[in-house]
Amino acid sequence: MSVNREELKRLIDFIHEEDTAEVYDFIGYLNMKRERETIEQLDLDLLSKDKELIRQVQKSQEDHTYGRIYNKEQGLRYLQNKISEFESEQNL
Structure with a gap:
């Protein structure tokens, strides 16, 4: 118009x-x-x-396809373990 x-x-x-x-x-x-x-x-x-973003999306899709995903509790436990590992390394 x-x-x-x-x-x-x-x-x-x-x-x-x-x-x-x-x-x-x-x-x-x-x-x-x-x-x-x-x-x-x-x-x-x-x-x-953004090649890195595209790579991350593809990796996420692949993880979902192969069942490599965490529920909320599993993700929290994973992060807590990683923090504990990191703190243990810092105390050495």
Whole structure:
């Protein structure tokens, strides 16, 4: 849809005073929406080129496929054991 910007400006000039705040907020919303879409696209572009992130996702998918996943309790025990091992090494 093509909009004549001059006509749009003219319409804005004739908006009732009590509606101007809403129009102002809506224009701000549209600008923010466009900026967010641009940022999200940039993020996707960057993430799609991050080889380490892609490797981690592939490893995670592989771990899930082969059942190498922990439930909450197993994960907590694993971390507690790793902390204990680390602290033991520090005390040597």
